Amino acid sequence: MATLPLLKVTNFNQSRSGRLLFKNLSFEVHPGQAIVLMGPNGSGKTTLLRCLAGIPDVFPEIIKASGLRQSYVGHLNALKSSLTVRQNLCQQTKVPPEQLTKTLEDWGLMPLQDREIRTLSAGQKRQVALTRLSLVGAKLWLVDEPITHLDAAATAHFWASLQAHLRSEGAVVLTSHTPVPLSQAKVVVLHG
Amino acid sequence: MGNLLTQMYCELKYTSQWALHVLLVFLSLMVAFGVLSSKNPALWQAFLPMLLMGLSYGMTSLSLGHLFRDDWEDGTLEWLMSEGKSLEVYGFAKILAHWMRLGIPLAIIAGVVTGFTSFPLIFGVAITTLTLIFLGAIPSALCLNTKANNSILLPLLILPFGIPMMVVSMAAATDPTVGIYSYLALQGGLFLMSAALSLIACPFALRLALR
Amino acid sequence: MVSHLSHPKPLLRMAEILLPWAAATSFIFMGAGLLWGLILSPADYQQGESVRIMYVHVPASWGALCVYTAMAILSGLAFVTRAPLFHLMAKSIAPIGMAFAFISLGTGAIWGKPTWGTWWVWDARLTSMLLLFILYLGYWMLVSMFEEEERGLSAGAVIALVGWVNVPIIKWSVDWWYTLHQPASVLRFAKPAIHWTMLMPLLCMAMAFALYGLVVAIIRFRTELTKRKVRAFQIRDWIVQQEKEAA
Numbered sequence: 109m110a111t112l113p114l115l116k117v118t119n120f121n122q123s124r125s126g127r128l129l130f131k132n133l134s135f136e137v138h139p140g141q142a143i144v145l146m147g148p149n150g151s152g153k154t155t156l157l158r159c160l161a162g163i164p165d166v167f168p169e170i171i172k173a174s175g176l177r178q179s180y181v182g183h184l185n186a187l188k189s190s191l192t193v194r195q196n197l198c199q200q201t202k203v204p205p206e207q208l209t210k211t212l213e214d215w216g217l218m219p220l221q222d223r224e225i226r227t228l229s230a231g232q233k234r235q236v237a238l239t240r241l242s243l244v245g246a247k248l249w250l251v252d253e254p255i256t257h258l259d260a261a262a263t264a265h266f267w268a269s270l271q272a273h274l275r276s277e278g279a280v281v282l283t284s285h286t287p288v289p290l291s292q293a294k295v296v297v298l299h300g
Numbered sequence: 301m302g303n304l305l306t307q308m309y310c311e312l313k314y315t316s317q318w319a320l321h322v323l324l325v326f327l328s329l330m331v332a333f334g335v336l337s338s339k340n341p342a343l344w345q346a347f348l349p350m351l352l353m354g355l356s357y358g359m360t361s362l363s364l365g366h367l368f369r370d371d372w373e374d375g376t377l378e379w380l381m382s383e384g385k386s387l388e389v390y391g392f393a394k395i396l397a398h399w400m401r402l403g404i405p406l407a408i409i410a411g412v413v414t415g416f417t418s419f420p421l422i423f424g425v426a427i428t429t430l431t432l433i434f435l436g437a438i439p440s441a442l443c444l445n446t447k448a449n450n451s452i453l454l455p456l457l458i459l460p461f462g463i464p465m466m467v468v469s470m471a472a473a474t475d476p477t478v479g480i481y482s483y484l485a486l487q488g489g490l491f492l493m494s495a496a497l498s499l500i501a502c503p504f505a506l507r508l509a510l511r
Numbered sequence: 512m513v514s515h516l517s518h519p520k521p522l523l524r525m526a527e528i529l530l531p532w533a534a535a536t537s538f539i540f541m542g543a544g545l546l547w548g549l550i551l552s553p554a555d556y557q558q559g560e561s562v563r564i565m566y567v568h569v570p571a572s573w574g575a576l577c578v579y580t581a582m583a584i585l586s587g588l589a590f591v592t593r594a595p596l597f598h599l600m601a602k603s604i605a606p607i608g609m610a611f612a613f614i615s616l617g618t619g620a621i622w623g624k625p626t627w628g629t630w631w632v633w634d635a636r637l638t639s640m641l642l643l644f645i646l647y648l649g650y651w652m653l654v655s656m657f658e659e660e661e662r663g664l665s666a667g668a669v670i671a672l673v674g675w676v677n678v679p680i681i682k683w684s685v686d687w688w689y690t691l692h693q694p695a696s697v698l699r700f701a702k703p704a705i706h707w708t709m710l711m712p713l714l715c716m717a718m719a720f721a722l723y724g725l726v727v728a729i730i731r732f733r734t735e736l737t738k739r740k741v742r743a744f745q746i747r748d749w750i751v752q753q754e755k756e757a758a
Contacts, residue, residue, distance in 0.1 A: 124659075128746060161382040164507035180382035184375025199310055200379070250382070299753075438673060439649075442666045446656040453656060457649040457670065460642040460677055467638075501669055508662055 113138050114176055114248050114279045115160065120169040122152070122159060129155055135296055137248070139277040142270070144288045147298035153283040154183060154252055156298065160281060161250050172248070179246035183253060185237040189226035193217065193236050196225060201243045208243065215239050215265060231257040242269060249273065251282040304389050311397035319401040322363040326355055326406065330413065349421055352410045353428070353470045360402060360429050361458045364436040365443075365450065367398060368506065372444050378510060387503035391441075395433050395498065403429035420483060424473035428466060431491045434498040435461045441505035465490055519596055519736055526729045533729070537722030544715035552712050561625045566712055568618040570720040571611045575643060576678050578608030578724065582650075583675035586668035598664035599739075601671060602654060603731035607724045609647035615640060639681040646674040 113136040120133040129152035137143055145153045159167060161180040172178070187196050197208055212218050215235060225233060234257045241249050249270075255263045267289055270280060274290075282288070333351055337344040371377045380390060407426035414421060439457035448454070468490065472483040548566035555562035582601045589597035619637065620630045631637065650670050657663030705713070
């Protein structure tokens, strides 16, 4: 591919609590490409994703394209339980209300838009957190275990929006326990 | 600046029950002491500044454990860092919002109880609580991701910082020989120092908690 | 790959050479100081024999202040040079300072009873020395509350740096406020207000405390470095084993 990579990792090492998690890890993420991080529990998938997102330190071995807008959805949903769905998303992303309405309609979350987060089920909360990805208009999506708690319909919708994002020259890095239904995704396997 | 104000506005919009809880404890303690010294009004008058200052210190110290905890637990802090937002502004907004919910009501209660006679005392309570929250935010952020959740460590760490400040502020507020300008200078100096220290140390401590 | 310290080897070698000499001189100074102070020096005109507690109380107080200052300097160096070595040094000397502060408070209380008639009074110097002890305690608790050592050391360094403000308060509190504790007699800009027959044993004891602190600091620092070396070897063996399994 002649396009410049959005994210480039070169010889990245990380140890945690005296255990070496990865050694000399190198890969690139190009526009339109999806990377899946797979491995057993505790192999460092979430740690690697957080390092890619720059939480909390920026590493010199991880280089991002200048001006790259990223969107990170971690294991925790980062939603305030006493605010409603609309209030949370408005406050976090500052998008105009019409765009928010359109996205909520796409995801089928319109009936929930004025309900407080603490009244939602785990799957619904996860869906709300995932809508943040498409709202911000980021080129690079970093998602940790996206389909936990999601039912079949929501899971199918997520993969569909992911494909749409890849077709429009975006890139995704996600972690998963189970195989991912993306045909051309590159898989990086981390050993425990 | 606009960022700061929007963050503070969002902070104040939440129903934060623990600030109210702490205020109610303060009120109940004041009422208890008032009732207990009802036989001896002179005692009440003499002890009043000390009681107000001491109890405000105690209540603020107890409430500081929750300053960053909610955001850390539900992943908002993590998300803020991933968006590259400024942690200094975040810390400042959190501290100021906390003070507006706790310090200002404490100062008003102090004023009501003393009958608004002693301006230095009311001002002292307000500014001392603000300085204390700035300084106490540092141990609060340091204790986030540790085994010392809700343990005695946080009040222990706040103690060496809060007590000298409280003593200075109290002495200046109640001593009639201290002029208003020297008091303001001293209090202002302490406040600026604590604010500067806090704005440098808090982002570092928050990053430490997320490693 | 594995977090390594910046050149501990020359430092460790120097410490190993220094250790027996420091221990020996500390022992000599301690013996001489105790003999001179407790037996040979004159009793005070007002306080009588109880002034002899000064020979333990004052060096311990100086020690507590100096150790905290050293911790603050080391933590500052650690942040500037990004070498974990200085964090480890600060952690090694913390319990020494805590012990000195405790001795200072205890001997001070014992001295206060015959001299002032009370075990404790909430004046500026005593309270700030107590706060210094609480700072040491807080540092120690904070560093041990982290599962990962590096994070704990960084967190403790913040406390060491920010809490250093307490040290000048202790030093000059007796000059700023009129308190029960006597004002500075030795470490001040004018000539010392203490007679040389009492000053000399005092300085002797101060040297003894300082050298003893150095001895304990070297031993503790050596232990910390050994622990890290063991962990580094464990990680190396684990990596070798992983590569063997992969091959």
